[in-house]
Amino acid sequence: MITSLNNETIKELMKLKQKKYRDERQLFLIEGYHLVEEARKHKCLKMIVTTLQEQFDEETLYVSSNVMNKLSFTKTPQPIMGVCQKQNHNAIVKEGKRYLLLDRVQDPGNVGTMIRTALAFGYDQIIMSLDCVDLYNDKVIRSTQGALFQMNICMMDLSLAIEKLHLQDVKVYGTALYKAKDINVFEKQEKMAFIAGNEGQGIDKDILEQCDECIYIPIQSIESLNVAIASSIVMYHFH
Amino acid sequence: MITSLNNETIKELMKLKQKKYRDERQLFLIEGYHLVEEARKHKCLKMIVTTLQEQFDEETLYVSSNVMNKLSFTKTPQPIMGVCQKQNHNAIVKEGKRYLLLDRVQDPGNVGTMIRTALAFGYDQIIMSLDCVDLYNDKVIRSTQGALFQMNICMMDLSLAIEKLHLQDVKVYGTALYKAKDINVFEKQEKMAFIAGNEGQGIDKDILEQCDECIYIPIQSIESLNVAIASSIVMYHFH
Structure with missing residues (x-):
């Protein structure tokens, strides 16, 4: 379990709170059960959790509540976050109605x-x-x-x-x-x-x-x- | 101009950021030009401003930007706030459609x-x-x-x-x-x-x-x- 905010992986994840780094890394953070569940149906690269509740197929990072609190955007975070790959938003108008x-x-x-x-x-x-x-x-x-x-x-x-x-x-x-x-x-x-x-x-x-x-x-x-x-x-x- | 956060009037206004005191005092704070303008058409008891731009009929409190920043709910406040009286929300169903x-x-x-x-x-x-x-x-x-x-x-x-x-x-x-x-x-x-x-x-x-x-x-x-x-x-x- 990662408990230090100075951990290199955590420092890298913290950067994703800024647009500049999200653009550079093409990654973004999500949080909470519902969003993570939705993301996993599509593309979720990595799970971040504070407690081992179930086995995930994705790479999973265990962190302390303190670390989670810092990574989270909310005051009382749920014990789960995810790292996802940004989608392709190329300037192509799709065929549609x-x-x-x-x-x-x-x-x-x-x-x-x-x-x-x-x-x-x-x-x-x-x-x-x-x-x-x-x-x-x-x-x-x-x-x-x-x-x-x-x-x-x-x-x-x-x-x-x-x-x-x-x-x-x-x-x-x-x-x-x-x-x-x-x-x-x-x-x-x-x-x-x-x-x-x-x-x-x-x-x-x-x-x-x-x-x-x-x-x-x-x-x-x-x-x-x-x-x-x-x-x-x-x-x-x-x- | 009030520059101190320890000023009694400011301390009293700061309390209105909490529901408990809003309920007790039957008062609430609003901020920004648009809301203050709307409030003045109805009931605005007091204006809080950082610069004297126009003459208001209401009692007006001049405060420093520092004080305004503390009173405000936003990161980059407009230089105007207001104190309003809570409306009557008695449990009466109005005649209507x-x-x-x-x-x-x-x-x-x-x-x-x-x-x-x-x-x-x-x-x-x-x-x-x-x-x-x-x-x-x-x-x-x-x-x-x-x-x-x-x-x-x-x-x-x-x-x-x-x-x-x-x-x-x-x-x-x-x-x-x-x-x-x-x-x-x-x-x-x-x-x-x-x-x-x-x-x-x-x-x-x-x-x-x-x-x-x-x-x-x-x-x-x-x-x-x-x-x-x-x-x-x-x-x-x-x-």
């Missing part, structure tokens, strides 16, 4: 929740702009509840993505507060893509101009819905 | 987002069970984006609330994963209430039995949607 595009979405909870919801509604791909929050941020991962491991996610320039989608006859919808039409006038299309915009600024003006239609969800009293909520309603509406 | 009931919902972001969404969809009241996360938790307040100040929120035993709702001819829907019907078979009713359940356990079994109908949102790949997402879809569906 439903796409969710994220334009500079910054809140990790929002991004994670949108991935979870898109998976639930059978989306083929999520296309993230290059300046969204890091997909491997611990809060993003936690909010996906494991959906991260099942969803095809690519990262690329959204303008280029829309061009590619148009070549595949995909109708692209922007969600906007102004100069937009009520979502209720639109019917389901065979191939559709929706863009969710930055929490404060919405969708970039140039990106919005590439959209086939701009839609809004009719609401009252307040200016806007949370972006994960709005996206989910759009996904549900066109489901 | 749309209600959202929260059964032991624990995540502050979920509760805040649900309040914001319910306001956007014109809900008359939110009824929180007594064991939800504290409404005045800073993350709840932030997620409401100010909707907290406009929404009627009562806290009471949900079983009793459902009895009262039934007396007012309100149809009560539970969202559940099992023994439930597809939401798409249901049409809008004049008076409706929805219950959102605890993130891990869903709605309490006894509460579920009091419901007129149990509904689910048809999804694939994963077991459930985030509770704020599911509630929003239900609210949108019956809008």
Whole structure:
């Protein structure tokens, strides 16, 4: 059992809490039973545990509670973490019928929740702009509840993505507060893509101009819905 | 300008970071321009600022950046906070047509987002069970984006609330994963209430039995949607 924070393996794992090293090593940490279980169905390279509860096929690292507390992102960690290989997020627009595009979405909870919801509604791909929050941020991962491991996610320039989608006859919808039409006038299309915009600024003006239609969800009293909520309603509406 | 953390007023304000003192004093802290602006339309007792930018009608406390950093809940605080009076959350079911009931919902972001969404969809009241996360938790307040100040929120035993709702001819829907019907078979009713359940356990079994109908949102790949997402879809569906 590793009890020292100066252990080389632990020091290396600690680095994965920073995006820079996650990018360099192409690895990331996950924690908790549910996420580890989901990860093991796909790709989990190494287990980190404080107690020997079951035999794992993966390489397993035993650490003290103290070490686990430092590795963990939460105050009261579960006694299990995992090290996973980052997926391939090459700028390739997949053949499909439903796409969710994220334009500079910054809140990790929002991004994670949108991935979870898109998976639930059978989306083929999520296309993230290059300046969204890091997909491997611990809060993003936690909010996906494991959906991260099942969803095809690519990262690329959204303008280029829309061009590619148009070549595949995909109708692209922007969600906007102004100069937009009520979502209720639109019917389901065979191939559709929706863009969710930055929490404060919405969708970039140039990106919005590439959209086939701009839609809004009719609401009252307040200016806007949370972006994960709005996206989910759009996904549900066109489901 | 107050520069010392030992100042009695600051010590008193610091206490409001704990639920116990918020309950005792019936006061809570908010922070940032947007929330303070919303609060001032309703009830903001005192402003806390680091720089004199404009004249406020409210009593204003000038503090150093160091003091603001300690009072704030965020790492890089905006230079403005406010002290507000807690609202009255007496166990009174209002006359209305749309209600959202929260059964032991624990995540502050979920509760805040649900309040914001319910306001956007014109809900008359939110009824929180007594064991939800504290409404005045800073993350709840932030997620409401100010909707907290406009929404009627009562806290009471949900079983009793459902009895009262039934007396007012309100149809009560539970969202559940099992023994439930597809939401798409249901049409809008004049008076409706929805219950959102605890993130891990869903709605309490006894509460579920009091419901007129149990509904689910048809999804694939994963077991459930985030509770704020599911509630929003239900609210949108019956809008």
